[in-house]
Amino acid sequence: MHTKPTVSFDNTGVAFAHKSDGALRKMYGLFALMHYPFLLFTAIKLANWGLKWNLPIKGLIKYTVFEQFCGGENIPDCGEKIKELATYGIGTILDYSVEGKMDVTSYDHTKAEILKTIRESAGKQYMPFAVFKVSGIANVTVLAKVQAGEQLTAEEQAAYTRAEKRIWELFDAAAENKVRIMVDGEESWFQDVIDSWVQAAMRKYNKETAVVYNTFQLYRHDMLRNLKDAHHDAVANGYFLGAKLVRGAYLEKERDRAREMGYPSPIQATKEATDRDYDKALQFCINNKQRVFLVSGTHNEVSNMVLTELVDLHGMRRNDERVYAAQLYGMSDAISFNLAKAGFNVAKYLPYGPIAEVLPYLSRRVEENSGIAGQSSREFLQLKKEIARRKSLSNKA
Numbered sequence: 001m002h003t004k005p006t007v008s009f010d011n012t013g014v015a016f017a018h019k020s021d022g023a024l025r026k027m028y029g030l031f032a033l034m035h036y037p038f039l040l041f042t043a044i045k046l047a048n049w050g051l052k053w054n055l056p057i058k059g060l061i062k063y064t065v066f067e068q069f070c071g072g073e074n075i076p077d078c079g080e081k082i083k084e085l086a087t088y089g090i091g092t093i094l095d096y097s098v099e100g101k102m103d104v105t106s107y108d109h110t111k112a113e114i115l116k117t118i119r120e121s122a123g124k125q126y127m128p129f130a131v132f133k134v135s136g137i138a139n140v141t142v143l144a145k146v147q148a149g150e151q152l153t154a155e156e157q158a159a160y161t162r163a164e165k166r167i168w169e170l171f172d173a174a175a176e177n178k179v180r181i182m183v184d185g186e187e188s189w190f191q192d193v194i195d196s197w198v199q200a201a202m203r204k205y206n207k208e209t210a211v212v213y214n215t216f217q218l219y220r221h222d223m224l225r226n227l228k229d230a231h232h233d234a235v236a237n238g239y240f241l242g243a244k245l246v247r248g249a250y251l252e253k254e255r256d257r258a259r260e261m262g263y264p265s266p267i268q269a270t271k272e273a274t275d276r277d278y279d280k281a282l283q284f285c286i287n288n289k290q291r292v293f294l295v296s297g298t299h300n301e302v303s304n305m306v307l308t309e310l311v312d313l314h315g316m317r318r319n320d321e322r323v324y325a326a327q328l329y330g331m332s333d334a335i336s337f338n339l340a341k342a343g344f345n346v347a348k349y350l351p352y353g354p355i356a357e358v359l360p361y362l363s364r365r366v367e368e369n370s371g372i373a374g375q376s377s378r379e380f381l382q383l384k385k386e387i388a389r390r391k392s393l394s395n396k397a
C-alpha cells in the first residue's frame, strides 16, 4: 500500500534547504537582533525619517529586514523569489503592501497595482491566488459610517460608490483571468461592509469553483458562527464558499477601541479560545469540503498539524485544490517547506512595494518576531539548530 510521508516541522534540513550557509547566518543575525526590539524599532523610526530626508539608509533596510520579509520593490523584482519557492513546490501570493495612504490617487494606484498582480498570476501554477486589503483602495472612515448606519455627505457617498467600483473591477479581473482572489480581513467596525461586497462577489463568481475568498478572523468570538452562516448562504444560493481562516491581526486595536467607546470587545477572552475556534473552523471547512474551499493562514504548528490530519483523515489528496496552507514570506519556513515536501498545497504571501512605503508592514513583522509577541524564539532556535547540523555534517566530511 502507498503510504503518505509523515509530517514534521522539526526537519530544519528541509526548512532551510534553500538557504546557503551565508544566507542562513545572515538570517540568524537578523532574528537574533529581533530579541532587542527596541533597537530595531528605533532603526525603523530612523529609517522612516532618513528616507524622508534622502539619507543613505535605504541600502541598510534593503539588505536586512526588507530582504528577509519582502520580494522587492515591484513585481519584476520578485521574480527570483517566486522561482525559488516554486522549486520547492511552494506557491507565491503577490501582496502589494503599501499601507495607510488615504487619498483617491493612492487608492487608484493601489487598485492598478493589484490588477497587475492578478494578470501576473494568470495561468501560473505557482501563483495560485491574488490578494488585497480593502483599506488600500477605499476610505475606511466612510465604510465605518456606512456600517454604523450614519448619514453620508454627498462627498462621502461619492467616495463609497468609487470604492465599490474599484472592488468590483478587481473581482471582475480575477474572474476573467481565472485567478482566485482573497480579500484580507480587517477591523470589525468596517468588516461588515467588506463582508457584504465579498458575499455578493462569491454569489456571482463562485458557481463552478471558488474564485473569491473572504477572510474569517477566529480571534472574534462571533466568527465561527459567521463562518457557518456564510456556508449556509453558499448552500442556499448554490455557490462555493471561499474561506481564508486566520486568527486576526488587530487584537490590541480592537480591544482598545471597544474599551474607549464602551462596547463589549468582539475579541475572544483568551488565546486558548481563539486557538480552539480556529481548529474548530478548520474542522468545519473540511467536514463541508463539498461546498468549501479553504486557505488556512497560520504560523501555528498545532493548527497546521490539525489541518494535515484532517486532510488525511478525510482521504483527500494532499494536493486537493480545495485546501491550501499559507504563511508569510520570511516566516515559518519550517512549516511551509515541510508541508510542501509532504505533498500539501502551500503558498506564501510575498509582500512588495517601494521600501519607504512598506515600512509599516516591516514594523509589524519585527514586532511579531520580537520577544513582544513571542513568535520568534522557535524560528530562532530552528536557525540555530540548522547551523549546528550543517557544522556537524562538514566536520564529519
Ligand SMILES: Cc1cc2nc3c(=O)[nH]c(=O)nc-3n(C[C@H](O)[C@H](O)[C@H](O)COP(=O)(O)OP(=O)(O)OC[C@H]3O[C@@H](n4cnc5c(N)ncnc54)[C@H](O)[C@@H]3O)c2cc1C
Residues within 6 Å of the ligand: 183, 184, 185, 186, 215, 217, 219, 246, 247, 248, 249, 250, 251, 267, 268, 269, 270, 271, 272, 274, 296, 297, 298, 299, 300, 326, 327, 328, 349, 375
Ligand atoms: C497567510 C496569512 C494571511 C493572513 N491574513 C490576515 C488577514 O487577512 N487579516 C488578519 O487580521 N490577519 C491576517 N493574518 C495574520 C494573522 O491573523 C495572525 O495575526 C498571525 O498569523 C499570527 O497568528 P498565528 O495563527 O499565525 O499564530 P499564533 O502565534 O498561534 O497566534 C497569535 C494570534 O492569536 C491571537 N491571540 C493572541 N493572544 C490572544 C489573546 N490573549 N486572546 C485572544 N486571541 C489572542 C491573535 O490573533 C494573534 O495574532 C494572516 C496571516 C497569514 C499567515
